[in-house]
Amino acid sequence: QQQVKQSPQSLIVQKGGISIINCAYENTAFDYFPWYQQFPGKGPALLIAIRPDVSEKKEGRFTISFNKSAKQFSLHIMDSQPGDSATYFCAAGAGSYQLTFGKGTKLSVIP
Amino acid sequence: NAGVTQTPKFQVLKTGQSMTLQCAQDMNHEYMSWYRQDPGMGLRLIHYSVGAGITDQGEVPNGYNVSRSTTEDFPLRLLSAAPSQTSVYFCASSYSWGGAMETQYFGPGTRLLVL
Numbered sequence: 001q002q003q004v005k006q007s008p009q010s011l012i013v014q015k016g017g018i019s020i021i022n023c024a025y026e027n028t029a030f031d032y033f034p035w036y037q038q039f040p041g042k043g044p045a046l047l048i049a050i051r052p053d054v055s056e057k058k059e060g061r062f063t064i065s066f067n068k069s070a071k072q073f074s075l076h077i078m079d080s081q082p083g084d085s086a087t088y089f090c091a092a093g094a095g096s097y098q099l100t101f102g103k104g105t106k107l108s109v110i111p
Numbered sequence: 112n113a114g115v116t117q118t119p120k121f122q123v124l125k126t127g128q129s130m131t132l133q134c135a136q137d138m139n140h141e142y143m144s145w146y147r148q149d150p151g152m153g154l155r156l157i158h159y160s161v162g163a164g165i166t167d168q169g170e171v172p173n174g175y176n177v178s179r180s181t182t183e184d185f186p187l188r189l190l191s192a193a194p195s196q197t198s199v200y201f202c203a204s205s206y207s208w209g210g211a212m213e214t215q216y217f218g219p220g221t222r223l224l225v226l
Contacts, residue, residue, distance in 0.1 A: 006153075009151075031212075032212045042220075043115075043203075044201070046215065049214075089154065093212050096212050098159070098169060099215075100170075101155070102153055103151055103153040104153050
């Protein structure tokens with residue numbers, strides 16, 4: 001079974017700190033790795049995504065780091081803000097039509 | 112654009128009842144999908160469609176039927192609801208040439224409780 005393992009389940013970070021969420025995968029055919037952000041009562045929304053031809057992608061305060069040999073990728077949120085408090089899901093896909101999601105990380109940024 | 116819309120927002124069913132969860136999008140997206148979200152389980156793909164008349168199964172298709180007669184609509188049918196189908200259901204869509212490998216736009220979700 002294709003799996004994406006996400007950790008930690010929950011994370012508390014002080015305002016201004018760095019939030020780090022990690023994911024590991026098994027299927028070497030995966031070639032698309034997005035992160036989705038979900039606020040309570042809302043549907044998920046794409047935050048940032050990476051393909052395995054690069055090791056890092058940065059968009060504003062959000063960075064994906066990708067380690068192909070270790071089959072791991074992570075989301076870094078710099079200068080974390082209370083408005084970043086949400087649940088974050090990593091995912092991985094191979095081919096075009098199915099994504100496998102991690103189980104999610106609930107991030108709380110405290111003032 | 113309304114984006115992806117879902118109805119109803121909340122539904123209570125009794126075991127054995129049937130119902131249809133509605134999903135519509137006005138972005139002319141070819142790819143549409145249904146996920147269920149359960150606590151601690153992430154999002155799991157139920158069914159997806161790459162265009163009108165074309166559907167396929169995802170990770171957890173049992174107990175659910177879909178059809179796609181138009182580009183805009185992708186309803187999800189529960190023929191005989193079971194308590195295990197209590198969940199939050201999300202519909203999503205994206206451009207056809209990327210399918211799930213491009214930005215998926217999610218609807219607001221339908222919360223279903225099966226007693």
